[in-house]
Amino acid sequence: MKKGVLFLPAVACSLLLALVPQAYAGSLTPLGSSIEPRIEIVAKVVADNYLYSFYNSDVIMKQFDSVSAEASSKLLARKTVFDRQKSHFDTKYNSLSSSVGVSSRRYSDGVYYVTVNADYKYRSNGYVTREKSDIYMKIATNQNAFSLGYISSNDTFDEMTFKDDNFYVKSPQSYKESADKYVRDLDEVISSQNENTVDKILMSSGAMRGMGYMNPNRSLMKSYQERWAYGFNPQWGNFTSMGGDCTNYASQVLYAGVRSFDQSGSQKWYYFNYNNRTPSWTGVIPLRTYLFSNRNEVGHLAGFNTPVTYLQTGDLVQLGDYHTLVVYRNQGGSIYVSAHTSPALNKPLDSYSYSSSTPIAIRWFSNNTTN
Numbered sequence: 029m030k031k032g033v034l035f036l037p038a039v040a041c042s043l044l045l046a047l048v049p050q051a052y053a054g055s056l057t058p059l060g061s062s063i064e065p066r067i068e069i070v071a072k073v074v075a076d077n078y079l080y081s082f083y084n085s086d087v088i089m090k091q092f093d094s095v096s097a098e099a100s101s102k103l104l105a106r107k108t109v110f111d112r113q114k115s116h117f118d119t120k121y122n123s124l125s126s127s128v129g130v131s132s133r134r135y136s137d138g139v140y141y142v143t144v145n146a147d148y149k150y151r152s153n154g155y156v157t158r159e160k161s162d163i164y165m166k167i168a169t170n171q172n173a174f175s176l177g178y179i180s181s182n183d184t185f186d187e188m189t190f191k192d193d194n195f196y197v198k199s200p201q202s203y204k205e206s207a208d209k210y211v212r213d214l215d216e217v218i219s220s221q222n223e224n225t226v227d228k229i230l231m232s233s234g235a236m237r238g239m240g241y242m243n244p245n246r247s248l249m250k251s252y253q254e255r256w257a258y259g260f261n262p263q264w265g266n267f268t269s270m271g272g273d274c275t276n277y278a279s280q281v282l283y284a285g286v287r288s289f290d291q292s293g294s295q296k297w298y299y300f301n302y303n304n305r306t307p308s309w310t311g312v313i314p315l316r317t318y319l320f321s322n323r324n325e326v327g328h329l330a331g332f333n334t335p336v337t338y339l340q341t342g343d344l345v346q347l348g349d350y351h352t353l354v355v356y357r358n359q360g361g362s363i364y365v366s367a368h369t370s371p372a373l374n375k376p377l378d379s380y381s382y383s384s385s386t387p388i389a390i391r392w393f394s395n396n397t398t399n
Contacts, residue, residue: 092174102180128146138169146160190206277368277369337361340358341358
């Protein structure tokens, strides 16, 4: 066995080991024989209960003899948000399987910084979904007692909701405040989504009356990116093995902003299943053609070429004729994007290599001219 590295015997496939964050790197040491089996067991149980779809904070905490106030607050805050999400979205998850690798570094006597590399596969509403996550734990040992000092992960939720920097210490109250704010924002988004008509959704998102073109609901578009940039929504197909999933994902974000297909006129855009969809839903060039050719059809999306520095959340950037990116945020003219194939969230646009690009500002064309 390689020094300092553990693999669970039940793991079915080989896994890459994640490095322990540089800030905590101490001397690499092998774990004692009495501790090693328990770390393996705890890591597996934590991994199987940390994923959103199967989250169970009680089971996680019961793996330890004691849990710090910070770790407890983090786990409970995560539960608060997940419970609220699940109350809004009636998605059924089952058949979880996971492959787990564990690497450990000793920072000081009796204190271990453990990185758990989990590769999940499960079914959601009949579709197979796969996700990967690295979970970080600080575990103190005293004789046979395990104490959890800290837990976090690199999954989208931890990064975007709690903004953890690996083992950066935060106060227990800060986790509660983050969770409460997330719940309030989510409730507000869902409330606007459930209003009577698409026009009301658009008006609530800041659309201007008396104008033909209005903004889609960019709050919904941002929330959708945060939830699904690193996963596959079972409501839609997964085209990763069919040339890439980037434009399918981009169309999903657009749909989140307008909650309507375009099934009329000369240009159409919709998805019902793999065999009943328009090329514009999944193809880079067809989507661009649809958006740029759809500017005079009432009630549907339209796209406008605009300087990249003017792009907003939910707008698109297409790299050549091969890749579609979704704008996640604009920070002073610097654009950060999300994407599928390969998955990304909050990634700088200028980190991509490309010879040409097409920025597309997304608007909704409405016949609502009421003052």
